Amino acid sequence: MTSPTSRTTPPARAVRTPGGLSVRVEPRAALAVVLLALVTLAAGVVVMGSGDFPMAPGDVVATLLGDGTAAQEFIVRDLRLPRVLVAILVGAALGVGGAAFQSISRNPLGSPDVLGFGQGATVGALGVIVLFHGDSTAVAAGAVVGGMATGALVYLLAWKRGVHGFRLVLVGIGIAAMLTAIIHYLLTLANLVDATRATLWMTGSLDGRDWAQFWPLLAVCAVLVPLTLVYGRPLRMLEMGDDAAYALGVKVERTRVVLMASAVLLVSVATAAAGPVAFISLSAPQLARRLTRSPGPNLAASALMGSSVLLVADWTATNAFADRQLPVGVVTGVVGGVYLLWLLVTERKAGRI
Numbered sequence: 492m493t494s495p496t497s498r499t500t501p502p503a504r505a506v507r508t509p510g511g512l513s514v515r516v517e518p519r520a521a522l523a524v525v526l527l528a529l530v531t532l533a534a535g536v537v538v539m540g541s542g543d544f545p546m547a548p549g550d551v552v553a554t555l556l557g558d559g560t561a562a563q564e565f566i567v568r569d570l571r572l573p574r575v576l577v578a579i580l581v582g583a584a585l586g587v588g589g590a591a592f593q594s595i596s597r598n599p600l601g602s603p604d605v606l607g608f609g610q611g612a613t614v615g616a617l618g619v620i621v622l623f624h625g626d627s628t629a630v631a632a633g634a635v636v637g638g639m640a641t642g643a644l645v646y647l648l649a650w651k652r653g654v655h656g657f658r659l660v661l662v663g664i665g666i667a668a669m670l671t672a673i674i675h676y677l678l679t680l681a682n683l684v685d686a687t688r689a690t691l692w693m694t695g696s697l698d699g700r701d702w703a704q705f706w707p708l709l710a711v712c713a714v715l716v717p718l719t720l721v722y723g724r725p726l727r728m729l730e731m732g733d734d735a736a737y738a739l740g741v742k743v744e745r746t747r748v749v750l751m752a753s754a755v756l757l758v759s760v761a762t763a764a765a766g767p768v769a770f771i772s773l774s775a776p777q778l779a780r781r782l783t784r785s786p787g788p789n790l791a792a793s794a795l796m797g798s799s800v801l802l803v804a805d806w807t808a809t810n811a812f813a814d815r816q817l818p819v820g821v822v823t824g825v826v827g828g829v830y831l832l833w834l835l836v837t838e839r840k841a842g843r844i
Contacts, residue, residue, distance in 0.1 A: 520783040520792065527782075527795035531579060534802035538578070539571040541810055577700040577764055578805055578819075579798040580708045582771055584761035586797025587719050587790055588754040589772030590779070594726050594788040595747060596656035599834060602773035603758045604827075606663025609769070610670035611641025612762040613693060617674060620689045621681040630692065631707075631763035638759025641666060646751060654747060655733075695766035695820020697805055704764045711760045715753045720790050722750055727787035768820050770827020771797050777834065 533548075540546040544566055546554075553559055554567040589602045603609055615637020619625040625633065646654060649662040674693075678686055725746045728736040733743050758772060778800070779792035801819065804826070808817040 517783070517785050520785040520789065523779070523783045524791050524795060527779075527792060527799055531795055531799045531802065534799055534806065535575045535579065538575050538802055538806050538809075539567055541806060542566075542571065573701045573705050574697050574805075575802065576705050577708060578697050578801050580705070580712050581697075581761040581765045581768065582775070582797035582799070582801035583716065583794035584708070584712055584757040584797075585768065585771040585801075586775035586779070586793040586795070587716055588758040588761070589797070590776035590788045590790050590793035591719055591726065591750050591754040592772075593776050594730050595654075595750060596659050597730055597732075598656050598660050599777055600773075601656060601660050601663075602776075603754070604770055604773045605667065606645060606660065607667030607670055608638050608641050608645075608663075608755055608758050609762055609767045609772075610667050610674065611644075612638035612759050613767050614670050614673050614677070615640070616692060616763070616766075617677045617689050620692070621677045621685050624685065631704075634763035635756070635759045638762060639755055641670065642751065642755030642759075646748075654744075654751075691818075692766050693820075694818040695768035695823070696818035697765055698816075698818070700765065708760060708764045711756065715757050716794065719750060719753050719757075722746060723788060723790050726750060726790075730787065766818075766820060768801065769824040770830065771801055771823055773834075774827055774830045775800055777830075 536548045536551050540548055540551045544562075546563065546567070550559065550563065551567060554563045555572070559567065585603075588608075589604075592603055592606065593599055593601045595601065612634040615633040615635070616630045618637070619630045619633035623629065645659065645663050645666055648666070649655075649659045651658065678689060681689055725736070725741045728739050728741045729743065729746065736743050736746075761768070775797035776789065776793040779789045779796040782796070783789050783792050801823070804822040805819045808819045808822045
């Protein structure tokens with residue numbers, strides 16, 4: 492797995508808390524997390540200030556603090572704030588899910604985009620749209636069920652006295668190919684209205700996102716993101732291989748099951764909220780590693796990187812093409828595809844694939 496490091500990276504420091512707990516802190520990684528948090532906040536303010544009714548960043552902040560006009564309050568708090576918050580949570584969920592799977596598989600290509608979980612969520616959502624003509628709530632539930640079912644199937648097929656990274660990636664690629672075929676088949680069954688609705692959902696978009704998508708997403712992230720962070724140290728041990736992790740006292744299979752289930756659910760819920768936003772889960776963990784120059788999954792940095800990348804992509808999709816607004820999934824798909832090609836070339840030159 493790619494893990495760029497620098498000889499000049501400051502050594503990690505042990506910080507002892509008042510309760511006597513010793514915490515290992517890497518200065519560069521901690522600084523990167525702080526900077527990414529600031530970038531995410533700044534990008535959120537800029538996105539809330541853009542649109543048909545543009546606002547200066549200072550006016551956006553003033554409105555959020557309760558000093559705006561009635562029109563500004565409505566535009567910022569009721570229309571744009573929930574969309575930005577959904578983007579932050581979706582990006583964080585995809586970033587954490589991608590980082591967990593890349594560490595579990597010990598492969599930079601071991602991303603939910605590649606392993607078929609996004610395709611599984613898409614099959615679930617399209618099944619509800621095409622076969623049952625369900626509403627948005629039913630579509631979201633179908634996406635979650637489809638993603639979780641795909642995760643269980645990949646795990647069972649990859650199991651052979653444990654789940655190993657190379658086999659997990661191969662099984663995931665095969666499942667993704669089959670699910671893609673099912674997606675195309677479902678589209679052939681749809682009438683014109685359902686086919687249009689399904690196609691729009693499949694592009695991945697933040698348009699029209701409001702508090703109805705935010706609160707369920709917040710509830711899931713509030714539970715699963717901290718849970719995944721708690722398993723950060725065992726996950727780092729898993730990157731060294733099962734034998735080394737066993738020797739260091741890690742309960743390997745239980746840790747792997749908990750992390751895989753959490754990551755699959757995070758990705759599924761994010762897909763249910765915004766549609767299949769491509770390549771965030773692939774690129775965010777890798778970009779976070781290059782920024783922190785720190786070994787391990789870099790879960791916090793990956794979460795914030797996912798949020799900031801998705802916000803920047805949303806601003807680009809909304810403002811960079813004159814009067815035409817693109818779904819954010821189109822922008823992330825194009826940029827992510829270029830990044831994937833670069834990653835494949837880099838891995839091939841390094842002799843890892």
